[in-house]
Amino acid sequence: MIRSLSIFICSTILSFTAYAQYSVSLSTGISYDIKNAGNYNFFHLPVSLEWSAPMANEHLCFLFKSTYSIAVGGEGADEAYTLNPALPGMVYVQKSIHSSLFLCSIGLRTYFKPNKKKGRFFIDLFPLGLYTQNFLVKYKNYDKTNYDIINPDVGVSYSALAIASSVGYSIPVKKNDLLIEFNANAPVSSNSFLSSNGYALSYNSAAPLELTVGYNLNYGK
Amino acid sequence: MGNNMKQKYLYRLLLLVGVFFSITGCQPVRNLYPYPYNPGLSKFTARGYGIVSTYINDSPYVNPYSGYSFYGPPAFGNAQVALTINHTSTTFDTLEISWYVTPNFSATSYYYGYSYIDFFMPVPKSFSEDDLLSWRLKRFPEDDTTETVSVGITSNGNYNSTPLLGPGSIYFVRIDPQGTAGAPQQYIFSGLFQGTTGDSLHITKGRFDFIITPSTLNY
Numbered sequence: 001m002i003r004s005l006s007i008f009i010c011s012t013i014l015s016f017t018a019y020a021q022y023s024v025s026l027s028t029g030i031s032y033d034i035k036n037a038g039n040y041n042f043f044h045l046p047v048s049l050e051w052s053a054p055m056a057n058e059h060l061c062f063l064f065k066s067t068y069s070i071a072v073g074g075e076g077a078d079e080a081y082t083l084n085p086a087l088p089g090m091v092y093v094q095k096s097i098h099s100s101l102f103l104c105s106i107g108l109r110t111y112f113k114p115n116k117k118k119g120r121f122f123i124d125l126f127p128l129g130l131y132t133q134n135f136l137v138k139y140k141n142y143d144k145t146n147y148d149i150i151n152p153d154v155g156v157s158y159s160a161l162a163i164a165s166s167v168g169y170s171i172p173v174k175k176n177d178l179l180i181e182f183n184a185n186a187p188v189s190s191n192s193f194l195s196s197n198g199y200a201l202s203y204n205s206a207a208p209l210e211l212t213v214g215y216n217l218n219y220g221k
Numbered sequence: 222m223g224n225n226m227k228q229k230y231l232y233r234l235l236l237l238v239g240v241f242f243s244i245t246g247c248q249p250v251r252n253l254y255p256y257p258y259n260p261g262l263s264k265f266t267a268r269g270y271g272i273v274s275t276y277i278n279d280s281p282y283v284n285p286y287s288g289y290s291f292y293g294p295p296a297f298g299n300a301q302v303a304l305t306i307n308h309t310s311t312t313f314d315t316l317e318i319s320w321y322v323t324p325n326f327s328a329t330s331y332y333y334g335y336s337y338i339d340f341f342m343p344v345p346k347s348f349s350e351d352d353l354l355s356w357r358l359k360r361f362p363e364d365d366t367t368e369t370v371s372v373g374i375t376s377n378g379n380y381n382s383t384p385l386l387g388p389g390s391i392y393f394v395r396i397d398p399q400g401t402a403g404a405p406q407q408y409i410f411s412g413l414f415q416g417t418t419g420d421s422l423h424i425t426k427g428r429f430d431f432i433i434t435p436s437t438l439n440y
Contacts, residue, residue, distance in 0.1 A: 081265075083390050083413050089360055144258045148265040148413060148428060150394060152256070199254045200268065 021058070025050045025179055027214020031069060033099075035186070035207035040076055042099055042203075044069035046183075046210050052109060061109040063124060065164075067185075069101040069208065076202070078139075080147035093149055094140045099206055103185055105129025105164050119171045124181075129162035131187040133206055153202050156195045160187035160205070170216065177216035184209050249298035251286050261325045265428040267395040267411035271299035273320045275338070275414070275427035277374070282322035282336070302410065302431040306348065306439050313343035316353075318391070320429065337375040338424065339384055340391055340414065350435045354408070357396040372416030372424060389416025389424070396435075405436040 026049055033042035048067040055062050077092040107126030137153045164185030171178040186207035193205045252270035253263045261281025262274040274283040284300040300321040307315040318340040342361060344352070361370050372389025395411040414427035 081392060081394050081413060083360065083392050083415050085360065085390075089358070089392065148426070150411070151266050151268065152264055197254065198250070198252075199264075 021218055022051070022053045022220045023177070023216050023218045025052075025177075025214045025216035027179060027181065027212040029181075029210055029212030031183075031208040031210035033206045033208045035204045040074055040097060040203055042074045042097070042206060042208075043072040044099070044101060044206075044208055044210075045072055046070075046101075046208070046212060048212060048214065050214075055108075059111045061111075063105075063107045063109050063126070065103075065105050065107070065124075065126065067101075067103045067210075069099075069103075069210075071098040071100055074098055076153075078149050078152060078202075080142070080149045082146045082148070084146050087146055091143075091147060093142050093147070095153060096138050096140065097153065097203055098136045098138075100134045100136075101206055101208065102132045103129055103162055103164065105162060105185075107164070111170070117172060119169060122168050122170060124164075124166035124168070124183075126162075126164035126166075126185070129164055129185070131158075131160050131162035131185070133158045133187070135201075135203065151200075151202070154195050154199060156193075156201065158187075158193070158205055160189055162187045173215075176218055179212075179214040179216050181212050181214070182210070183212065251299065253283060253286075259426050262426060262428065263430075265411075265413065266430045267397070267409055268430060269399055269409045269432040270430045271301060271432070273302065273322065273338075273427070273429040273431070274325070275322065276423075276425045277322075277336070278421075278423055279425075281325040283325050284321050285323045302429065302433065304433060304435075304438055306344065307341075308439075312346075314346055314348060316342045316344045316348065318342070337373075337384070338414075338427075339373040339375070340389055340416075341371040341373065341386075342391075343369070349440055350438070353435050353438070354396055356393040358394065360392045361390060370416075372414070372418055374418045374422055374424070385419035385422060387416055387418035387420070387422075389414065389418075399432050405434045407432050407434050 028045065028047050031044040031046050036042050046067050046069040048065060050063060050065040052061040052063045054060065074097040076095050076097060078095055079090055080093045081090050105126035106128055107124055109122050109124045112121045134157050136155045139149065142149070162185055164183065166181045166183040168179055168181035187205050194200055252272055256262050256264040263272045263283065272284065274281065286299050287297055303319040305317045307317055309315060320338050322336055322338055370389045370391060371386050373384030373386045375384040391412060391414040393412045395409050397409045399407040399409050410433040411430040414424065414429070416424045
């Protein structure tokens with residue numbers, strides 16, 4: 001699988017025309033995880049590095065993109081109970097769930113109304129990606145001697161294939177571009193999101209919506 | 222080796238693989254999820270995992286498990302909770318809640334010395350399914366009543382011997398309908414317990430999580 005993927009990527013890159021203008025961009029912004037929106041507000045600070053090369057013509061590009069998202073926030077509370085009659089039977093214990101996400105994907109970019117001097121819209125499609133999501137759970141001020149948390153959460157590390165897409169606008173700045181993008185990405189096959197030993201969790205795998213601004217550096221012909 | 226011989230061995234191999242997957246595929250889930258804050262115990266859950274775990278004199282005990290139906294008795298999968306109403310000639314009947322437990326290090330075998338933990342709770346003669354369901358989020362013994370909860374331990378699997386009795390307490394944290402309503406309706410039955418028996422056996426950090434069918438009790 002990995003070998004086939006490597007061959008596909010190499011052959012695709014080598015097939016680019018010699019006169020193409022390549023570009024590399026760095027972008028950042030804010031993202032919100034819509035899959036956990038009912039239970040938790042998971043915000044992230046995504047940092048993306050993207051490399052692109054024109055394919056059949058200058059309006060169609062091959063893309064390689066990697067994004068690392070740093071957790072911002074992610075708070076919740078679980079119920080804890082005690083048999084000690086001198087204490088309240090139930091209290092809430094605050095917990096923090098910090099998730100760090102890493103996505104590597106390849107795809108295509110199509111430009112619309114191409115006018116490089118005035119700016120242009122584009123759509124990215126990433127049919128193939130690899131997502132790694134790490135969740136870290138911590139309980140705060142938990143009286144372990146007297147209380148027991150019911151259905152306590154645990155952290156989990158999770159990898160899966162992913163799909164992603166973006167819409168954006170490219171504004172020329174001298175010979176380079178300013179990119180404003182709206183991205184959506186999600187792992188596939190994550191319906192039963194469990195810890196490694198099958199224990200059910202209160203949160204799901206992340207599927208963030210991102211709004212990013214980046215700078216695109218063109219090079220080559 | 223002739224073709225017929227090769228086919229014969231191939232069929233045997235396929236049969237063995239089939240039997241292996243039949244056995245392992247039917248194996249029930251243990252659902253014992255270690256809790257790092259209480260080594261040897263399972264997490265306190267309310268999902269119908271079919272697990273009870275507790276410390277007896279600081280040693281971890283859990284209910285035993287049988288992975289295969291022919292490996293029994295007495296049960297297939299996790300040993301379940303037993304709820305019984307003992308009808309008496311006194312003013313109150315007794316609700317008995319009973320679990321098998323065995324030392325955690327031998328939790329995969331029925332053939333190791335195990336113990337029974339029994340809770341005995343006085344209930345009125347008119348005790349009904351609705352009364353049991355109303356115990357959600359109740360701690361026993363309650364502060365404002367004179368009722369007492371007894372806990373007993375019967376050691377070495379000798380269920381006929383008289384259990385060592387002592388004061389206990391139990392907290393019914395969840396008695397919640399499980400899944401879609403059916404006939405009879407099942408409930409998640411989850412909570413905490415502790416107690417002392419025979420002045421020397423201390424039950425601490427007990428937690429249970431089962432699915433029960435309250436309508437089938439012998440009211």
